[in-house]
Amino acid sequence: LRHLLGIEGLNPVTATSLLDLAESYALLNRSGKTQRDLLRGRTLINLFFEDSTRTRTSFELAGRRLGADVVNMSVATSSVTKGETLLDTAATLNAMNCDLLVVRHNRSGAPHLLAQKVSASVINAGDGTHEHPTQALLDALTIRRNKGRISGLTVAICGDVAHSRVARSNILLLTMMGNFVRLIGPPTLIPGGIATSGVTVFHDMEEGLKGADIVMMLRLQKERMTGGMVPSSREFFAYYGLDRKKLAYAKPDALVMHPGPMNRGVEIDSDIADDAARSRIQEQVEMGVAVRMAVLDTLARG
Ligand code: CP
Numbered sequence: 001l002r003h004l005l006g007i008e009g010l011n012p013v014t015a016t017s018l019l020d021l022a023e024s025y026a027l028l029n030r031s032g033k034t035q036r037d038l039l040r041g042r043t044l045i046n047l048f049f050e051d052s053t054r055t056r057t058s059f060e061l062a063g064r065r066l067g068a069d070v071v072n073m074s075v076a077t078s079s080v081t082k083g084e085t086l087l088d089t090a091a092t093l094n095a096m097n098c099d100l101l102v103v104r105h106n107r108s109g110a111p112h113l114l115a116q117k118v119s120a121s122v123i124n125a126g127d128g129t130h131e132h133p134t135q136a137l138l139d140a141l142t143i144r145r146n147k148g149r150i151s152g153l154t155v156a157i158c159g160d161v162a163h164s165r166v167a168r169s170n171i172l173l174l175t176m177m178g179n180f181v182r183l184i185g186p187p188t189l190i191p192g193g194i195a196t197s198g199v200t201v202f203h204d205m206e207e208g209l210k211g212a213d214i215v216m217m218l219r220l221q222k223e224r225m226t227g228g229m230v231p232s233s234r235e236f237f238a239y240y241g242l243d244r245k246k247l248a249y250a251k252p253d254a255l256v257m258h259p260g261p262m263n264r265g266v267e268i269d270s271d272i273a274d275d276a277a278r279s280r281i282q283e284q285v286e287m288g289v290a291v292r293m294a295v296l297d298t299l300a301r302g
Pocket of ligand 1: 135
């Protein structure tokens with residue numbers, strides 16, 4: 001693997017080996033041990049043109065735990081504000097012998113463009129509404145640890161699917177691994193033509209959640225919605241917000257996930273988000289570090 005630009009481009013064997021490696025890093029992280037030799041002498045640059053808490057911090061931790069020199073480039077205080085283009089910015093960082101370039105950008109396809117222009121390995125940390133591959137991998141790892149498998153499960157992805165790169169990467173990975181994906185949301189937030197093999201669309205939570213093993217909630221991405229189509233939070237919660245009553249439609253042992261950041265009382269009730277028996281949201285964050293270590297390790301080995 002030279003770059004990680006999306007789940008598109010992976011196959012079940014590559015995805016499984018990334019998950020297996022991530023599992024070993026999850027165990028290592030829990031034991032408090034480190035492996036600081038693997039990326040010694042290598043440089044990782046986090047280049048985030050959009051805000052992030054989980055992804056940027058976990059890439060930083062992952063890089064440091066493997067011994068890399070990690071630089072977080074602050075776009076807000078960089079020469080981007082003086083009009084430097086994305087490509088010129090990347091070329092400048094590349095000239096500093098950067099080995100791993102982690103990129104988040106609001107334009108779909110930006111990491112793909114960079115991958116053609118720089119010698120560093122490029123990792124897509126979220127591009128527009130297109131893909132967020134490490135999020136899908138950490139979600140799959142969390143599911144596999146809790147359900148003992150990552151195939152033959154029914155996974156309901158609920159809410160603002162239209163603007164979600166997390167949903168897109170999850171649909172690709174979960175169907176590739178042989179799961180059944182249900183997309184639940186209002187017609188305005190489910191893109192037309194998204195129902196493919198293994199993917200079914202529902203507009204009603206009760207129908208869509210029936211028999212689900214996993215309930216994955218998504219934030220309303222108001223920053224990507226154009227004027228006039230932003231739903232009211234209160235109305236959205238009434239129809240599509242996950243509360244205990246709606247969760248009861250899913251299997252009794254169904255687990256709740258959310259990529260974060262959460263908007264409590266909009267797509268998810270605090271009562272569910274903080275329910276340790278059902279919610280795996282904190283474990284997702286923990287697995288984020290392990291998955292990103294596995295990705296850096298794999299790319300560094302070429
Ligand atoms: N899930 C996710 O991408 O979170 P951040 O935006 O905080 O990185």
